[in-house]
Amino acid sequence: MLRSARLIFNPIAGQSDPDLDLEQIRSLLADIDLEIVQTTLEVGADELARQAVEHGVDAVIASGGDGTLSAAANALIGTNIPLGIIARGTANAFANALGIPTTIEGACETILQGQIKTVDVASCNNQPMVLLAGIGFEAEAVELADREAKNRFGMLAYVMAGFQALRNMKRFESHIETEDRIISVEACALTVANAAPPTSVLAQGPAGLVIDDGLLDLTIVAPANKAGAIAATYHLFQSALSGNPTDRDDIGYLRAKQFKITTEPPQKVVVDGEMIGTTPINIQCIPAGLTIFVPILEEAAPSEKLEGLPHLVIETKD
Numbered sequence: 001m002l003r004s005a006r007l008i009f010n011p012i013a014g015q016s017d018p019d020l021d022l023e024q025i026r027s028l029l030a031d032i033d034l035e036i037v038q039t040t041l042e043v044g045a046d047e048l049a050r051q052a053v054e055h056g057v058d059a060v061i062a063s064g065g066d067g068t069l070s071a072a073a074n075a076l077i078g079t080n081i082p083l084g085i086i087a088r089g090t091a092n093a094f095a096n097a098l099g100i101p102t103t104i105e106g107a108c109e110t111i112l113q114g115q116i117k118t119v120d121v122a123s124c125n126n127q128p129m130v131l132l133a134g135i136g137f138e139a140e141a142v143e144l145a146d147r148e149a150k151n152r153f154g155m156l157a158y159v160m161a162g163f164q165a166l167r168n169m170k171r172f173e174s175h176i177e178t179e180d181r182i183i184s185v186e187a188c189a190l191t192v193a194n195a196a197p198p199t200s201v202l203a204q205g206p207a208g209l210v211i212d213d214g215l216l217d218l219t220i221v222a223p224a225n226k227a228g229a230i231a232a233t234y235h236l237f238q239s240a241l242s243g244n245p246t247d248r249d250d251i252g253y254l255r256a257k258q259f260k261i262t263t264e265p266p267q268k269v270v271v272d273g274e275m276i277g278t279t280p281i282n283i284q285c286i287p288a289g290l291t292i293f294v295p296i297l298e299e300a301a302p303s304e305k306l307e308g309l310p311h312l313v314i315e316t317k318d
């Protein structure tokens, strides 16, 4: 059981009442000796998490939107200090991708259960990355979903921005170098994912990302026109829901430890929801780079059940 932790709390994240949220977290985690620090415009979650590492805390708990959570996670990479995640943002991609409950109750329960797990992270142009790097379409959409729209429309802001980006979608030439191959291809969107929530449809080529396999997954989306882009996006959404990998000609995917990607012309790049600049990018997987609190999962459903059937006889064949 975790005895003490530093809680990094963003008071402006999401659309709920921060005082009520903080009170609820305090009371749910009453058994843990919590030192609470709040982010400000000047001092972000990255700085507060770094201070916590220097101080040698037992654990860091971060509570806020995706910006707060990834900033705290980035500061903890390679430290073995476990991160508790209490998502209170709009999209909560971070928690959804890592399989952490997105309610305050569920997130606190996960921390109280005390189960920790190491997961892979990555480095993109020497910056930490936990979820994914989007090149092209996704980056355009993230840029279009601004703060004001998110406040007004919540999750819908991303959907609206996605459709707006679709209208301006353009193909670009790309050169992809892995540890053992060089691939040249035309694409509208390239997504290198370590982990991704189902809503990050452009990362869903392989349908089911493994977060502790030491590998990253690239999804290449190359529709011929806007109708194709809508069909491809819908297909990827279905892949994410069904868990079946994609089989369309205009979608490809591959797995590797590292990707060097250049494009012509240069494309915008978004890493874990933040614009970081334009291509080229160089991404490497950092196996088991981050330790997080994860929910204790119920045992998988059994694949066989025969007992109880009338007059049951089972013989083992030679």
Ligand SMILES: Nc1ncnc2c1ncn2[C@@H]1O[C@H](COP(=O)(O)OP(=O)(O)OP(=O)(O)O)[C@@H](O)[C@H]1O
Residues within 6 Å of the ligand: 010, 011, 012, 013, 014, 015, 039, 040, 041, 044, 064, 065, 066, 067, 068, 069, 088, 089, 090, 091, 092, 150
């Ligand atoms: N006390 C504060 N006052 C004003 N802004 C703050 C404060 N603390 C953090 N911020 C700003 O909050 C932003 C991070 O927000 P975060 O991603 O956690 O929430 P969010 O934007 O609501 O999440 P989402 O992107 O899911 O909507 C940073 O830009 C940071 O500068």
